[in-house]
Amino acid sequence: MSNNANDNIIIKKSETSKIDSVDFENLSFGNVFTDHMLICDYKQGIWEKPVIQPYEPFLIDPSAKVFHYGQAIFEGMKAYKDGNDDVWLFRPDQNYERFNKSAKRLAMPEVPEAVFMEGMKKLIELDKQWVKNEVGSSLYIRPFMIATGPGVVAAPAQFYRFMIILSPAKAYYSGEVKVIVAEHYSRAANGGIGAAKAAGNYSAQFYPTKLANEMGYQQIIWTDDATHTRLEEAGTMNVFFRINDTLYTAPTSERILDGVTRKSLIAIAERENIKVDVRPILVEELIAAAENGTLQEIFGSGTAAVVNPIVGFSYKEKYYELPKQENSLALQLKAMLNNIQYKLAEDTFGWTVKI
Amino acid sequence: MSNNANDNIIIKKSETSKIDSVDFENLSFGNVFTDHMLICDYKQGIWEKPVIQPYEPFLIDPSAKVFHYGQAIFEGMKAYKDGNDDVWLFRPDQNYERFNKSAKRLAMPEVPEAVFMEGMKKLIELDKQWVKNEVGSSLYIRPFMIATGPGVVAAPAQFYRFMIILSPAKAYYSGEVKVIVAEHYSRAANGGIGAAKAAGNYSAQFYPTKLANEMGYQQIIWTDDATHTRLEEAGTMNVFFRINDTLYTAPTSERILDGVTRKSLIAIAERENIKVDVRPILVEELIAAAENGTLQEIFGSGTAAVVNPIVGFSYKEKYYELPKQENSLALQLKAMLNNIQYKLAEDTFGWTVKI
Ligand SMILES: Cc1ncc(COP(=O)(O)O)c(C=O)c1O
Ligand SMILES: Cc1ncc(COP(=O)(O)O)c(C=O)c1O
Numbered sequence: 211m212s213n214n215a216n217d218n219i220i221i222k223k224s225e226t227s228k229i230d231s232v233d234f235e236n237l238s239f240g241n242v243f244t245d246h247m248l249i250c251d252y253k254q255g256i257w258e259k260p261v262i263q264p265y266e267p268f269l270i271d272p273s274a275k276v277f278h279y280g281q282a283i284f285e286g287m288k289a290y291k292d293g294n295d296d297v298w299l300f301r302p303d304q305n306y307e308r309f310n311k312s313a314k315r316l317a318m319p320e321v322p323e324a325v326f327m328e329g330m331k332k333l334i335e336l337d338k339q340w341v342k343n344e345v346g347s348s349l350y351i352r353p354f355m356i357a358t359g360p361g362v363v364a365a366p367a368q369f370y371r372f373m374i375i376l377s378p379a380k381a382y383y384s385g386e387v388k389v390i391v392a393e394h395y396s397r398a399a400n401g402g403i404g405a406a407k408a409a410g411n412y413s414a415q416f417y418p419t420k421l422a423n424e425m426g427y428q429q430i431i432w433t434d435d436a437t438h439t440r441l442e443e444a445g446t447m448n449v450f451f452r453i454n455d456t457l458y459t460a461p462t463s464e465r466i467l468d469g470v471t472r473k474s475l476i477a478i479a480e481r482e483n484i485k486v487d488v489r490p491i492l493v494e495e496l497i498a499a500a501e502n503g504t505l506q507e508i509f510g511s512g513t514a515a516v517v518n519p520i521v522g523f524s525y526k527e528k529y530y531e532l533p534k535q536e537n538s539l540a541l542q543l544k545a546m547l548n549n550i551q552y553k554l555a556e557d558t559f560g561w562t563v564k565i
Numbered sequence: 566m567s568n569n570a571n572d573n574i575i576i577k578k579s580e581t582s583k584i585d586s587v588d589f590e591n592l593s594f595g596n597v598f599t600d601h602m603l604i605c606d607y608k609q610g611i612w613e614k615p616v617i618q619p620y621e622p623f624l625i626d627p628s629a630k631v632f633h634y635g636q637a638i639f640e641g642m643k644a645y646k647d648g649n650d651d652v653w654l655f656r657p658d659q660n661y662e663r664f665n666k667s668a669k670r671l672a673m674p675e676v677p678e679a680v681f682m683e684g685m686k687k688l689i690e691l692d693k694q695w696v697k698n699e700v701g702s703s704l705y706i707r708p709f710m711i712a713t714g715p716g717v718v719a720a721p722a723q724f725y726r727f728m729i730i731l732s733p734a735k736a737y738y739s740g741e742v743k744v745i746v747a748e749h750y751s752r753a754a755n756g757g758i759g760a761a762k763a764a765g766n767y768s769a770q771f772y773p774t775k776l777a778n779e780m781g782y783q784q785i786i787w788t789d790d791a792t793h794t795r796l797e798e799a800g801t802m803n804v805f806f807r808i809n810d811t812l813y814t815a816p817t818s819e820r821i822l823d824g825v826t827r828k829s830l831i832a833i834a835e836r837e838n839i840k841v842d843v844r845p846i847l848v849e850e851l852i853a854a855a856e857n858g859t860l861q862e863i864f865g866s867g868t869a870a871v872v873n874p875i876v877g878f879s880y881k882e883k884y885y886e887l888p889k890q891e892n893s894l895a896l897q898l899k900a901m902l903n904n905i906q907y908k909l910a911e912d913t914f915g916w917t918v919k920i
Contacts, residue, residue, distance in 0.1 A: 240628075240717035247627055267624040272602055272730050273595075277711050280635050280764030281771070286717075317771035352717050356632050362595035362641075362707050362732060364801050366771045375627050377717060392756070399754035399790040401747070403769045409635030410765015414758045416636070416672035416721045435754040436791030446719050 224264040244337035244376040252370040273360040275367040281357035282409035283312040291343040292553035312406035317366040346381030390427040391525040396435035404465035447510030448472035471511040500530040509540035517544035579619040599692035599731040607725040628715040630722040636712035637764035638667040646698040647908035667761035672721040701736030745782040746880040751790035759820035802865030803827035811840040826866040855885040864895035872899035
């Protein structure tokens with residue numbers, strides 16, 4: 211292992227690479243990690259120097275608060291390679307900002323921009339050969355922070371660890387997606403942590419999603435927990451509904467994650483003169499539109515899948531199939547967004563950042 | 566290190582003990598752990614043989630799902646020593662049952678009774694000298710389970726680790742406790758995981774609790790997240806309100822933890838002909854009772870503090886001080902419960918289990 215320290219980041223390079231053992235044609239999402247990872251520890255008020263080192267398990271105390279009280283947040287972003295083998299990030303400022311909002315909501319320390327941004331860029335640079343130059347291929351970036359401080363008293367920890375790990379990703383194809391509209395279970399409370407990318411939000415969804423899977427549905431569209439009358443978002447995606455030629459999506463709130471893909475699609479749609487109406491959407495409006503034939507499309511938006519068309523949904527044990535689209539807005543928007551991300555179209559928004 | 570394997574549990578005894586370095590007179594809750602811990606791993610459908618070994622940090626993959634998706638649950642119980650140096654558990658069946666309910670809600674595997682119960686007993690036996698024979702002193706027991714399975718796809722893990730760690734505890738004295746009634750933030754959603762002892766529920770409370778602390782309140786009494794009109798529970802305690810001579814406590818629900826202390830106090834109160842009314846309690850009833858002088862006491866109930874009298878509460882920026890009690894029901898019930906736990910009174914309920 212060779213050690214290189216520059217002013218800000220300590221780099222311990224791996225002597226070997228796992229890359230030749232990876233089947234890049236048959237990657238399943240999120241299971242393979244690159245050669246390196248970044249670690250930055252926070253000890254009683256001070257962020258230490260970040261370390262980039264070989265990806266490997268690390269030691270942690272059994273009483274670390276992440277295990278007992280769920281202080282854990284994350285982000286999900288991607289790096290894309292263009293035709294010149296340059297690597298690009300997409301709106302990393304948005305993820306950085308959201309990360310620190312999540313940190314605040316969970317009483318965790320904010321991560322300095324230099325640690326998050328410079329750390330991420332240095333790490334990706336080192337594992338650059340893991341990013342493949344092909345539309346659909348990308349490097350999924352997972353910054354996260356956990357409470358490493360020990361003790362089983364229910365109070366915020368004094369010690370935290372910020373990390374970044376990288377996972378090469380193929381085009382996210384998950385087959386036909388059918389969803390179920392939530393009638394009983396919920397992912398987030400009013401005044402809760404739904405708007406934070408907090409680990410605890412996801413474990414809450416697994417059991418209801420398992421029940422949905424058993425009934426033949428891949429995902430759940432969550433509704434507001436108090437009345438189950440308003441459509442909110444899916445497990446890891448925001449949701450758009452196309453009725454006639456207008457796209458509808460719920461406003462973000464303290465229950466709903468402010469998705470980067472969602473807001474980018476809204477901006478692109480507006481540029482393309484596609485009407486987008488951001489307002490609460492009632493389940494009964496959805497049913498009425500499905501019944502009178504004006505409901506054209508439903509799709510999810512998120513970093514992993516980009517845009518995920520939905521073929522039908524179930525509500526109160528009735529299944530509503532969506533019409534097949536010749537000219538789906540979902541796929542048009544997906545192509546326009548991908549073209550910006552892979553530098554195949556002009557980035558009129560200034561969203562892409564070169565590494 | 567000596568290795569002893571019996572049929573069911575592998576025991577690796579620590580060669581030395583930390584016990585002489587511990588100041589048992591000045592323990593702060595949950596910061597000191599005993600010499601041993603129990604580990605039992607679950608791999609794709611099978612629970613391996615539990616191992617009792619020296620307490621120490623363990624290795625875990627950076628992509629372990631506990632860090633990213635919050636699959637983590639726990640229990641909190643205590644062991645008590647009687648005058649004959651025998652060690653007793655209090656209603657461990659209740660914690661075991663609740664643990665597996667939590668597991669189910671988080672799509673985690675249920676832990677076999679032999680692993681949980683026999684493992685716990687063997688572990689406590691080994692660290693028996695850490696339980697002090699004195700009312701108020703006890704050994705806090707923390708069984709927990711985390712998702713160790715790797716991968717950043719948002720779905721339940723394939724690998725889990727069940728652990729038990731032990732922490733010697735003194736009488737839990739936290740000074741005068743003033744609480745604030747939640748008006749905006751919430752700990753649990755309808756159809757969420759509030760009734761599970763899930764790690765994610767606690768991190769959600771830290772930031773609002775920090776805000777409360779800054780205003781001079783130690784805890785929050787949570788209200789229902791939809792309307793904030795019904796009193797539910799505190800951060801780690803259920804809550805009782807005494808109006809005239811009746812105790813009121815909210816019914817448990819999918820938002821409220823079914824506390825073992827709460828149900829034990831209800832049973833003792835009923836035995837003592839103290840009237841207990843289990844029904845939703847409105848914030849406005851509490852205010853009315855405080856204003857007309859019928860509100861006598863508020864107290865929290867939980868394993869750590871047993872019974873925690875509250876001296877006053879704040880709602881809509883107004884502070885309501887509770888009357889001083891000559892003959893507090895809180896302290897009477899606490900004494901009766903403690904007497905059962907420490908074997909100073911007959912256990913008419915059959916709650917105590919000898920190790
Ligand atoms: C709950 C939830 N909603 C929506 C999204 C989409 O957000 P983004 O577009 O920033 O990836 C995510 C993240 O992937 C998510 O976890
Ligand atoms: C949220 C919450 N409510 C109530 C309680 C009290 O439960 P028990 O009496 O079983 O300790 C706890 C646990 O300590 C808790 O975490």
